[in-house]
Amino acid sequence: MGVTCLLLDRKKRYHSLLADIFSITGHKLLIALDEAKAFELLRVLPPEVIIMSSEDMDFWFKLLDSEIYIPPFFFVESYEEGDSLKVYGLRELNYMVLPFNPIELLTKVVELSKDSLASSTNLGPMNILLKLLRSKSSSLLKLVTEEGQCTLCIKEGVVEGSECSMDRIRRAFKEATEVETYPYDHSKVNIKHLFKNNWGFISGLLKEELLTEEQVSTAAEEVPTKPALDLTQPIELGDKFYWLGVGDEEGLFQRNSYLRIYERENVKVPILINPGSHEDYPTIRAKLEQIIGTVDALRAAIVLGSNLDECYNALSLLQVNQRLVVITSLGIALKLRTLGIPMGRIKTIESLPNRKLKLATGDVLEFKPANFLPESGSFVMLEENKGRLFSGRLFSSLCLYEEFSPMETANPEDLLLYSLQVIPSRKLAQRAADLLKEGYVEAIFPAIGKPVLGSENVLSLSDKLYRLRTVEESVEFEDEHILEVCQGLLESIKSKATPGELNPFLEELNQYAYIHEGNILESMVSVQNLPNLIIGLMVTKGVRPKLIREAVRYLYMSGLFPITI
Structure with a gap:
């Protein structure tokens, strides 16, 4: 009798080949190109095995959360990933390394689909557990490892409990050398740990790797989307006013450059x-060239900061446009000057009368000092x-x-x-707050992030800055309090990060802090530096x-002030 499988093929890489193979060999393949169709x-027609790319593992997690217990089969890129x-x-029955041998794939799928619950190290503990839950069986599932053994009590398709802790069960699922099933007998197991339901057991079992129920829905909601505006093109913000910035898809710093074309009659600046x-x-x-045709048409570049992210292009533009002047x-x-820009190509704001520049168009630009800001x-x-x-x-x-969006307020x-x-x-x-009250300010256009639009929002920001609690006012907390805050932060990260994010982060953090069963027991670096270290590792580990x-x-809400992002 043939095997029925469901293929989730979101990238349309496998369905053509597999459909032919399954048809020729007498098996049935249901094909879904998205999750909605797969659930339908x-x-x-519930299949015996579900086939998908390892990139779609979150879908398997959703099935488990929905109490759909089907052995998975994954396409992986390497044996290490498998x-x-x-x-x-x-x-090994659960994966195939690309490119794959169709006959070997069918052999594995048929083996996975068998109803037999006989002892099998090759089948592995998860596949046997899924079969027991799906058939609503009552059984004792014993996992044997070099460390000892763990037994799960399963009654009518529900995991009741075990004599082992969840941490011990996790290791047993990964390292089991033997997996055996016995008739259900509650009296033969000294149950010390009870489980709320099957998802409570499974999510706890795989909590270091598997998204929790909340994370699954969160991850589904948080699939990165592109902004409504096309950030690869210049965006007109007003009359002769354009955003020329660059979006950062993997970071928090969206970089802004602006072009203003001051114009009166036949004069353009x-x-x-x-x-x-x-x-x-x-x-x-x-x-820039889409709007003004050539860099030679540019008259000035205003450099508001000496950070390389803010000023380096001034050098490149000066090399192309010999008439260009830098205003700073x-x-x-x-x-x-240390970058090689000659002082003769720079006009300083201190040299301007009252730090104001009146253009040939009649427009007036006022420059306000913001030292150390x-x-x-x-x-x-x-x-x-x-x-x-x-x-x-x-x-x-x-x-x-x-x-x-450069058209929405921050x-x-x-x-x-x-x-x-x-x-x-x-x-x-x-001082920053006062700058916003010196003259009429309708909007703020910064180097990074969204603008502040509307005089009411500007004044509101001024009030907030005036009351801002800064690093200077931070309290010298005891190490014990900082560790407690960092522990809370770590738990928050673990509850929301995906396995691909969490594992590299924890692996690196373990180089600086001793973490046991999710708890920070000791920091190998100064505890005062641990919050910044955690933020830094989150950035570097993606x-x-x-x-x-x-x-x-x-x-910040805990009273600590991270200053490195």
Whole structure:
């Protein structure tokens, strides 16, 4: 009798070949190109095995959460990836390395589909467990390892309990050398650990690798989406006002460059504000040339900060356009000189009458010093007739790529969390707040993140900055309190991160802190530095930007001040 399998083939890589093979050999293959269709087919004709790419493992987790117990079969890229499936209690029968042999695939699938519950090390503990749950059997499932043995009591398809702890059961599922089933007899097992239900057992069993029920739904909701606007193109923000920035799909720092074309009658003065970093140069130049035709048409580049992300392109633009002038402060000009920019190509704001520049079009640009916000020489620029304030890292905000739009106002919390990175003291925070009340400010366009749009939002930000609790005011907490906060943060990360994010992060964190059963028992680095270390490792190990932002907020709300993102 043939085997019925369900293939989830979202990338349409396998269904053509497998359909022919199954048809020729007398087996039946149900094909779904998305999860919705897969669930529909499951209701109509439940298969014995479900086949999918390892990239779609989350779908198997959803099946388990929905009490659909079907042995999985995965396509993997390497034997190492296949071997890693042991952490789920799966074995070689559950995967095929690409490119695959069709006959070997069918052999494994047929073996997986058998109803036999005889002892089988090759079948593995998870496959036997799924068969017991699916058939609503009552049985004792014994797992034998070098460490000893663990027995699960299963009654009418429900895992009741075990004499072993969940940590011990996890190791047994991964390392079992023998898997045996016996008739159900509650009296033969000294049950010390009870389980709420099957999903409670399975999610606990695989909690280091498997998403919890909440995470499955969260992960489904958090599939990164692209912004509604096409960020690969220049975006017009107003009359002769354009966004030329670059989005960061894997980070929290969406980088902004702006082009203003001041115009009156036959006179045009194109000015680039925040010219950006070396890596962004090709994108910014291409967008610039879409609007003004050639870089030679540009008259000035305003550099609001000496950080390389803010100023490096000024050098590249000067090399292309011999008439271009850089406008910046004297403090930043001295730093730009170290990049090879001659002082003769720089106009400093200190040399302007009242720090104001009147263009040939009649427009007036006012430059306001913002020393040490965040560096010596920092300043902001105000368009007097429009009320637009342009800034460097000051007034910037954290922002996810999928949330970003240069036409939407920033979330105040995201702005304040970024401000903690660049405003170290209450005095400087109040100075930043005062800048927003000096003259009419209708909108703020920073170097990073969303703008602040509307005079009401600007004034609200000013009030918040005036009350901002900065690093200078942070309390010297005892090590015990910091460890407690870090433990809470770690638990939050584990509850929300995917296995691909969590495992590399924990592996690296274990180099700096002794973690046992999810608890931080000892830090090998200064405990005072541990919060920053956790944030840094989340960034370097590829944890989702959204979780990094949540972690920064968690530490701030706990009284700790991470200053490195």
